[in-house]
């Protein structure tokens with residue numbers, strides 16, 4: 001017997017907000033939230049002038065609407081979960097709604113007869129509290145990249161995540177240890193873009209909650225531990241055409257010499273909008289500690305074949321598995337907004353017939369052809385985003401205006417913080 005519904009949305013800070021509701025809400029229904037949720041910052045400061053939040057117009061409601069057939073099993077006892085779309089008091093889709101932005105991006109691609117499909121890789125570090133209550137890295141002295149078993153995870157909290165994922169019906173592709181310790185990777189099966197991102201935001205929340213039950217703070221922050229590697233949220237993209245074929249396929253082999261016009265357009269769009277994309281897909285102060293040269297993380301404006309040093313990696317797999325991997329995003333971004341931004345930049349490149357710059361030939365450590373990288377800081381990334389009016393219009397003017405305002409405030413809030421203090425500004429939320 002499932003006796004309550006947890007209805008949720010993922011906000012501008014990538015925080016899950018929601019309510020527990022009685023069982024009779026398990027149908028097409030809605031629940032109301034204060035619209036100025038989109039004015040609230042990580043430190044709970046309410047920014048009255050945050051665009052499109054109506055803080056100075058009486059702080060009205062917005063409605064979260066969901067569909068009965070999207071209600072699914074949760075991971076808490078007797079609790080189903082559902083994600084919805086946000087609407088304003090005028091009954092129209094809320095311009096600030098990240099899931100709405102992704103639905104628009106999907107609809108824009110569907111005008112070309114193509115359905116975007118994505119597969120998302122999540123990386124995260126595990127922290128625990130020491131005897132004084134200070135957060136320290138989870139102790140995994142025998143941890144190695146691709147480590148499995150109890151040397152990698154002595155408390156077996158990742159086993160608990162696996163079990164909970166299975167019980168809740170997540171389509172989990174893998175759990176393994178990442179390059180650094182204590183760093184883990186979780187990959188979910190690819191799916192239609194909105195469904196895939198729904199899975200990601202729920203899985204990420206579930207994983208953080210299950211880990212916390214084991215005394216572990218699992219953080220998806222891009223660079224929680226200075227001196228260790230970063231954590232990304234790589235987005236793998238393909239398209240399904242009307243016949244159900246992968247529209248990126250060009251024979252049974254993949255790779256840079258097999259790019260068709262669609263693939264070339266997508267990559268060209270990502271290159272043209274490289275700097276502005278960062279502001280949407282890597283949107284915290286710590287994102288710019290991760291996005292550095294030689295960090296395998298999507299810093300450079302470049303693309304290549306099976307090459308982890310470039311930002312856009314063309315898979316060597318072809319046919320049904322043909323795909324493009326964008327390596328810049330991190331999970332401090334709202335995953336709906338990040339995927340929407342990646343899809344819209346790709347669409348601008350495809351529709352605009354942008355020329356494609358030559359592929360990277362360097363090793364991206366000592367030799368690099370790419371002439372430019374991303375901004376050095378969150379503040380500069382917001383300037384790059386604000387300048388790219390085409391990308392902002394494509395992703396959603398209102399959403400971008402709110403985002404830039406909130407993130408510029410974040411620049412001020414974090415300016416004097418460094419090391420653990422900077423991490424702790426975010427770490428309980430991301």
Ligand code: GLU
Nearest residue numbers: 229230231232296297308
């Ligand atoms: N941890 C790297 C990043 O920050 C990626 C490593 C990998 O290739 O999976 O994106």
Ligand code: MG
Nearest residue numbers: 121123178185
């Ligand atoms: Mg990885």
